[in-house]
Amino acid sequence: MSKSMKQLTQFAACAIAALSVVACSSEDSTQQDNAKQNTAKGVATFDGSQPSNDTRALTRTTATYTLGGDAKVFWTSADKIFVQDDANTFHQSNAANLYNPSNKAKATFSLASGSFTLNNREVRYTGENGTDANTVTIASTQTQTTANDFSHLGTSGDCGTATATGSNGNYTFTLNHKASYLCFVPRCMNTDLGPNIKLTKIKVTADQPIAGKYDFSTGSLAQKAGETYSNTVTLNTSDFSLNTTTSSLATNGAYMVVAPGTYNFTITYTIKDPTTNVDVDIVKTIASYNCQQGKINDVTAWIDKDIKDYSKQFYMWDAIDYYWKGHEEDAPKVKGVSPSAATYAQTASDSRWYNTASFPAQATRTSSALPNANEVTWYAKYGDMHWDTSMFWSLNGHLYRGGVWVKTKAKLISEGHYNTSINAEGDADLRTYNNFYNVDYLHNGNGRPANYDTDYFFWPATSHYTSDSQGARGILGNPGNNCYVWTSTAAPITVRLNGRPAAYYLDFQSDTRLSHLQVGPRDYGFPNDPSLFR
Secondary structure, eight states, X not given: OEEEOOEEEEOOOTTOOOEEEEOOEEEOHHHHXXXXXXXXXXXXXXXXXXXXXXTTOOOTTSOEEOTXXXXXXXXXXXXXXXXXOTTSOEEEOOOOEEEEXXXXXXXXXXXXXXXXXXXXXXXXXXXXXXXXXXXXXXXXXXXXXXXXXXXXXXXXXXXXXXXXXXXXXXXXXXXXEOSEEEEEEEEOOOTTTGGGOEEEEEEEEESSXXXXXXXXXXXXXXXXXXXXXXXXXXXXXXXXEOOOSSOOHHHHXXXXXXXXXXXXXXXXXXXXXXXXXXXXXXXXXXXEEEEOTTOEEEEEEETTTTOOBOTTOEESTTOSSOTTTTOGGGSOOSTTOOOSSOOSOOSTTSTTSOOOOOTTOBOOSTTTTSOOHHHHHXXXXXXXXXXXXXXXEEETTXXXXXXXXXXXXXXXXXXXXXXXXXXXXXXXXXXXXXXXXOEEEEOOEESOOTTHHHHEEEEEOOOOEEOOXXXXXXXXXXXXXXXXXXXXXXXXXXGOBTTBOEEEEEEEETTTTXXXXXXXXXXXXXXXXXXXXX
């Protein structure tokens, strides 16, 4: 007796592959006898099997899929089918009886009612939980607990039709899938960040309905009058790994069932850093995406493409090289933590050591392109700073959010609020002022200000590296809460801190909403990025 195979094969290559259902039969009298012995007696029997030489066969609802290759799905013991009898009435089968529990590619379906003598009987599969032959429900919320496991296929909206051939109660059939399928394979190119973040869910929003209760009376999915449909499908994933720089099904392959159609998709990947407890949404768009029935489409995504990494922007004041150069593995990863080894610069012979030039010398190396102490007072007083927790970024392999929007130099100049030679209070040129000086200004703005993309720049709250009371350096401050940046101006000798030369810096503290011009030891590690002040 022939046994049919339910198989998904490649339709297109490259970044978008598709799957279609094809048939394959094989003769195996021994397996046939086993099936008959284990199947309850009924009026008709429909046999299906996978060829014995297919070593990739798993269960029907577990896809064996290769990007750019084949995808195959197979029966489970919970599956049932509906079959049209001689009088064109559909009858539901008993649950699938697997030929061999260790090889779930083989199954038999029996029917206890109806008359089945004619050839070419219509078969419908309406999902693992299907209750009638004419209705298919594509779930708007789907769940996958293991990477590269399509075990939710049957409960998420999988469906199909077939024409069974045979007569007098013995038939074979090939199922043609009628839903469409998406396979997501995101990757993270930041090899420090990838091991520390997880994929928690994927939400697909379309410009047309993609989920709901569909009419299946014609053997194709069609919307029903009076039903409510969803333009969104959310796939919950169980903290899938993002520790891959390539598209890897084994790492995080995630599958979704949607209704066939051509859509404009907005795809939102929610990722989380369990250590910092920061979760963010990464949004991608795809236009005119053709989701054909019975096909699977691969959706790749560079998940961290727009997550800026600030790990290498910390310097001692005007040092030649960044704070942790050559010893990145020792940098503390979370707030308040000391480095794993004292490999920060400790002497002037180290290229990471600060510029030792005495006041009133100005920066001549990496801090030279930063604003001077006078200029940053204008940012501090008139910058209209807005604290924004929606902005996210990475630091030392971890995900953070938070920072402030500050008016650009061009905007301040246009408003008459900028001067290189005197501070914002108009009482000193801090480049040569030989006394202690600091000042702070309050800013209560929240979120993104109007015209943020043209009149403001974003200053991330990456915090800084400080020292303890015993002089140990390299302790990470409070990233996600405080902003710091060096200026190009050395502080006068009168404000040496515990015998350590100082320089001016600008900060913003999210708890007080104050922006300060302050002086700090030159051996602190502050951001040193001139491009910040665009």
